[in-house]
Amino acid sequence: MFHLNTILRRSAMTMLVVLALFTTFQSFSGVQTKDLTNWASDQIKKNSQTVVIKSVGLASKFMFFVNGKRSVEASAVKSTSPIEEAIDFSKYPTTSVVATGYTAGIESTGKDENHPSYGVTYSGVKVKRDLYSTIAADLNVFPIGTILFIPDYGYGVVADKGGAIKGNKIDLYYETVHDVYNKWGKKTLDVYVIKMGDGKISEEEIATMNEDKSMQVFRQQILGEKS
Numbered sequence: 754m755f756h757l758n759t760i761l762r763r764s765a766m767t768m769l770v771v772l773a774l775f776t777t778f779q780s781f782s783g784v785q786t787k788d789l790t791n792w793a794s795d796q797i798k799k800n801s802q803t804v805v806i807k808s809v810g811l812a813s814k815f816m817f818f819v820n821g822k823r824s825v826e827a828s829a830v831k832s833t834s835p836i837e838e839a840i841d842f843s844k845y846p847t848t849s850v851v852a853t854g855y856t857a858g859i860e861s862t863g864k865d866e867n868h869p870s871y872g873v874t875y876s877g878v879k880v881k882r883d884l885y886s887t888i889a890a891d892l893n894v895f896p897i898g899t900i901l902f903i904p905d906y907g908y909g910v911v912a913d914k915g916g917a918i919k920g921n922k923i924d925l926y927y928e929t930v931h932d933v934y935n936k937w938g939k940k941t942l943d944v945y946v947i948k949m950g951d952g953k954i955s956e957e958e959i960a961t962m963n964e965d966k967s968m969q970v971f972r973q974q975i976l977g978e979k980s
Contacts, residue, residue: 854933889913898950
């Protein structure tokens with residue numbers, strides 16, 4: 754019996770490694786979590802084990818039982834779900850805004866690449882298009898440091914302002930004029946207020962948010978224009 758339990762535990766651990774590799778693979782291949790679930794269940798039945806799979810936040814939690822006792826446990830991130838489905842944004846307040854796109858260039862800021870403050874926002878941080886991008890807003894409505902989630906764009910951190918940005922208007926940063934017109938343009942939509950700012954933001958804070966490991970599965974979705 755001891756040898757049987759040892760074999761079963763080792764089999765479970767082996768499948769956990771395979772599941773982890775499969776999770777990484779599915780983020781690139783488009784294989785759905787339900788396919789992973791069905792495969793895991795079939796394999797576990799063959800090894801006389803029981804599996805319980807639960808969704809917990811962004812992850813599916815796998816619990817393996819050997820002879821009725823929990824043996825091992827692991828989680829796999831649901832990387833194929835759109836961020837709007839994977840994260841419950843309904844708990845955040847919404848507000849309607851008019852959102853336009855802008856660049857750091859002369860067409861939006863009047864500055865060219867030779868200007869000493871080219872690409873530098875009012876807060877002092879550099880413009881950035883990332884998981885958390887720098888955006889501009891009326892600071893009386895959304896203070897510096899405010900984090901919004903903008904559907905079809907991603908997270909925006911208020912780091913800049915503009916003379917023409919008054920009231921519920923925001924400017925979303927893009928790297929090129931082509932992206933501004935082809936990926937956004939001008940839209941009226943509801944955005945989610947994730948956090949109201951306190952009037953300041955730093956490069957380190959934005960970098961920390963963009964390096965959050967739990968968010969990396971959404972990088973390709975949000976930054977689809979990048980390889």
